[in-house]
Amino acid sequence: MLIHILGSGAGGGFPQWNCNCHNCRGVRTGTIKAAARTQSSIAISANGEDWVLFNASPDIRAQLESFPVLQPGRTIRDTAIRAILLVDAQIDHTTGLLLLREHTAPWDIYCTRAVHDDLTSGYPIFNILGHFRGVNWHEILTDESNFFIPGIEGLVFTAVPLKSEAPPYSPHRHNTVPGDNIGVRVENTASGKNLFYAPGLGSMEPHILPYMQEADCLLVDGTLWQNDEMIEAGISNKLGSEMGHLDQSGKGGIIDIMSDLGKPRKILIHINNTNPILVDDSPERQTLNKAGVEVSHDGMQIKL
Numbered sequence: 001m002l003i004h005i006l007g008s009g010a011g012g013g014f015p016q017w018n019c020n021c022h023n024c025r026g027v028r029t030g031t032i033k034a035a036a037r038t039q040s041s042i043a044i045s046a047n048g049e050d051w052v053l054f055n056a057s058p059d060i061r062a063q064l065e066s067f068p069v070l071q072p073g074r075t076i077r078d079t080a081i082r083a084i085l086l087v088d089a090q091i092d093h094t095t096g097l098l099l100l101r102e103h104t105a106p107w108d109i110y111c112t113r114a115v116h117d118d119l120t121s122g123y124p125i126f127n128i129l130g131h132f133r134g135v136n137w138h139e140i141l142t143d144e145s146n147f148f149i150p151g152i153e154g155l156v157f158t159a160v161p162l163k164s165e166a167p168p169y170s171p172h173r174h175n176t177v178p179g180d181n182i183g184v185r186v187e188n189t190a191s192g193k194n195l196f197y198a199p200g201l202g203s204m205e206p207h208i209l210p211y212m213q214e215a216d217c218l219l220v221d222g223t224l225w226q227n228d229e230m231i232e233a234g235i236s237n238k239l240g241s242e243m244g245h246l247d248q249s250g251k252g253g254i255i256d257i258m259s260d261l262g263k264p265r266k267i268l269i270h271i272n273n274t275n276p277i278l279v280d281d282s283p284e285r286q287t288l289n290k291a292g293v294e295v296s297h298d299g300m301q302i303k304l
């Protein structure tokens, strides 16, 4: 299977439109060694022709332009995206749905009931799409059962409930329910290899560890280097833990978790613009290199 990173940044992207933090200013003025990044989305295919879009970011238009395979031009209006899977109902993962409204058939959208509820109430994108071609909602259960996506042959999917935050417009904002956030295991039945994708990981619960240990590749939450990073940058009064993102450098953080894993290739995704790992020659990036952890970038491809 082919995994294509459409957007490796977190909400806001890099640089963020209104941000003058060290990184955003630096990438804008060309004074740091760093590549701009669009907002969090990946696409996966087993045959290179039929794709599942994981999350629909506000940058979807530019992302599709950047990856022509998704626009094969077989008919007058066409796409290679067969289905869309949402890991949460956050703005950075769902707003692109509005930009995909011209689809000529109802979109097949896979998400949990909790996400469906947010997208039909506090942020009613599904209702809005109902005025266009509509949404075929396919409920993703959070019982870790396998599921398949018709039209996407050769891939088996498993959703894993994760503790992170529900969006500000959710009734369970600070009182999350299973299904507000999921990680997804995707197995290629032909090669037997699997990916574990978890762009929003707020806490390392015991049921997640086996998925990480048995994965061939991990694409996990790279939002923040340190828990108080946004506070330090003078940007927000929120800790990463309050936003549902486990930091990389702290005790029990992502680096600690990763260093215990022997099997998988380890890659960070959903990287916030304040994160020093975005700077290619930063000491923090060197620490990651030493720990065998990679930083994803837009356009990166992984074959499993």
Ligand code: MLT
Pocket (backbone or CB within 6 Å): 010, 011, 012, 090, 091, 092, 200, 243
């Ligand atoms: C998050 O994952 O916390 C989001 O990126 C927040 C947002 O998009 O505003």
Ligand code: MN
Pocket (backbone or CB within 6 Å): 010, 011, 040, 090, 092, 093, 270
């Ligand atoms: Mn996000």
Ligand code: ZN
Pocket (backbone or CB within 6 Å): 015, 016, 019, 020, 021, 022, 023, 024, 025, 273, 274
């Ligand atoms: Zn910034």
